Amino acid sequence: MEIEKYKRIFDAQQGVIKLADFTAEGYHNTVLDRLINDGYVNKLKTGYYEWLYEEPVSEGVIIKKLFPEGIVCMDSALFIYDYTDKTPLTWHIAVSRNKSKSKYKIDYLPMKFYFIKEEFMKIGKSEVLFENQPLPVFDRERTICDIMRFERKMDKEVFNKAIKSYVNDSKRNITNLMDYAELMNIKKKVSSIMGMWM
Known part of the structure; x- marks a missing residue:
């Protein structure tokens, strides 16, 4: 499933990534915009994103x-x-x-x-x-x-x-x-x- 390959990038970084982590995998930042619109990802601040798991990412992370x-x-x-x-x-x-x-x-x-x-x-x-x-x-x-x-x-x-x-x-x-x-x-x-x- 396409969503899973994106989720794996977040999984490898404890649920929080930098934009550079995403683009280094060969994906364009417009894919992140789509994931945000579809409710899979949340933008924390400029250049930082978290995956919206059922269990929220630790505030410590x-x-x-x-x-x-x-x-x-x-x-x-x-x-x-x-x-x-x-x-x-x-x-x-x-x-x-x-x-x-x-x-x-x-x-x-x-x-x-x-x-x-x-x-x-x-x-x-x-x-x-x-x-x-x-x-x-x-x-x-x-x-x-x-x-x-x-x-x-x-x-x-x-x-x-x-x-x-x-x-x-x-x-x-x-x-x-x-x-x-x-x-x-x-x-x-x-x-x-x-x-x-x-």
Whole structure:
């Protein structure tokens, strides 16, 4: 069946492809337009497409494909580490401030981007399995440093729950926390807040 040969291209890329992946197989982009019109494919953003399976493609896959340099942070990271009871309605993603902001316009998934210093991008970068997909995320300590940096912009209840959860987490690493805090120039604040909670 003709549809199956197109679907196989998507299958090989976890359901999300770039236009270049499609044309490299010898097909014209007008075929994609037809697949969209026929309800097989959805356009995510310029140059990126997903196959509309019965089971939707994991949001983790979409984030990794569209923004491979992005790192899950803030409220989304708190949720991953079970440091918040509130499911974020928006994906919080850190990207380098050196990147063009126009690249991060997307209507398909609700996303909030944090444009941060390039040297901060590597601090505490880690990876977790989300919906069976490896997803880049800042580790526990980096996440706690970030919420302390942005404390004034955070919901007080979410902030307090996150700090309390971290303090009670057997996987916490206070040495790393203080090392990150020093690199991010917030050591005094982190020491003060952790001193109150511990």
